[in-house]
Amino acid sequence: MKNVIVTGGCGFIGSHLSEKLIQLGYKVKIIDNLSTGRLENISNFKNKIKFYKLDIKNKNKIENLFRNIDIVFHCAALADIVPSIQNPQSYFDSNVTGTLNVVTSSVKHKVKKIVYTASSSCYGKCKNTPTGEEEKISPEYPYALTKYLGEQILLHWSKVYKLQSISLRLFNVYGPRSRTSGTYGAMFGTFLTQKLYNKPFTVVGDGKQTRDFTYVSDIVDALIMASKTNIKIDVFNVGSGETISVNYIIKLLGGKTVKIPKRPGEPDITFANIEKIKKKLKWKPKIKIKEGIKLLLNNIDYWKKAPVWTPKKIEIATKDWFKYLK
Numbered sequence: 001m002k003n004v005i006v007t008g009g010c011g012f013i014g015s016h017l018s019e020k021l022i023q024l025g026y027k028v029k030i031i032d033n034l035s036t037g038r039l040e041n042i043s044n045f046k047n048k049i050k051f052y053k054l055d056i057k058n059k060n061k062i063e064n065l066f067r068n069i070d071i072v073f074h075c076a077a078l079a080d081i082v083p084s085i086q087n088p089q090s091y092f093d094s095n096v097t098g099t100l101n102v103v104t105s106s107v108k109h110k111v112k113k114i115v116y117t118a119s120s121s122c123y124g125k126c127k128n129t130p131t132g133e134e135e136k137i138s139p140e141y142p143y144a145l146t147k148y149l150g151e152q153i154l155l156h157w158s159k160v161y162k163l164q165s166i167s168l169r170l171f172n173v174y175g176p177r178s179r180t181s182g183t184y185g186a187m188f189g190t191f192l193t194q195k196l197y198n199k200p201f202t203v204v205g206d207g208k209q210t211r212d213f214t215y216v217s218d219i220v221d222a223l224i225m226a227s228k229t230n231i232k233i234d235v236f237n238v239g240s241g242e243t244i245s246v247n248y249i250i251k252l253l254g255g256k257t258v259k260i261p262k263r264p265g266e267p268d269i270t271f272a273n274i275e276k277i278k279k280k281l282k283w284k285p286k287i288k289i290k291e292g293i294k295l296l297l298n299n300i301d302y303w304k305k306a307p308v309w310t311p312k313k314i315e316i317a318t319k320d321w322f323k324y325l326k
Helices: 012-023 059-066 082-086 088-108 144-162 187-196 214-226 246-253 277-278 289-299 311-317 319-325
Strands: 004-009 027-030 050-052 069-076 113-119 164-170 201-204 235-238 257-260
Touching: 004 012, 012 214, 027 059, 059 088, 059 214, 069 088, 069 214, 082 088, 082 144, 082 214, 082 319, 088 113, 088 144, 113 214, 144 164, 144 235, 164 214, 187 201, 187 246, 187 289, 201 246, 214 235, 235 277, 246 289, 257 311, 311 319
Parallel strands: 004 027, 004 069, 027 050, 069 113, 113 164, 164 235, 201 257
Antiparallel strands: none
């Protein structure tokens, strides 16, 4: 039985990962400050884990929790584009300094391996698709930069201090338990709330842009397989194996639409080249988009308390996006 830490374990990906690890017989500690994570996400298995309401920015509070830990899954981070533009310092503190604290605590207590949830946003508006791990790094906004800096800290410390680490660059993760509160953000959360309240879907531009939508259970499988590999240090893309237009998502969800302006800094296509992870980790995605959306719709009540975004509200919320990324 392995002892593991999941940072951000009450969040979207972290809660699904924690639940799966428990099912597999791991002893799980969750560190989460509940800034975006929800206790509701772990309510079905809270009595089977050890939960610590702590912030990874505070090294003195978290360091001793890493004693006698085999694997750390580092999922904690601040996400979303607009607030990272408005308050880059908080993103640096959480995603860079917080990651440094997790890594140095792991080194001190001789953790065997860290698996890091990196972001495909590090590639920016890349021209080459499917996008491989060797693609030029070109982050467009502070969130993307801070997640990439976190990855670089992990890889450098691992090389110097002989810590095994795998960084997974995740593409457009979706599924139940995605964040419902706070600023305007991920497409699926926005659309599901609009569907619940019979509002039109706010489609950016012409809706022909495509995304590599990757279901959360496939992400969890990749994280666990990364923790088991004998590879000491490496980076892998994690995607669905296909790229899907926003218009097709609207067709599957069913409903009326309203167009909102295309946004600067966003790629027209995200599409991961996943040959490396398929070959080296023997991982491959299982959930196709039609099945994934059915699973989402079966859990649509989760988004009842989420904000309902209208074109006007989005215009106000994203004004800094247009101001700084134009």
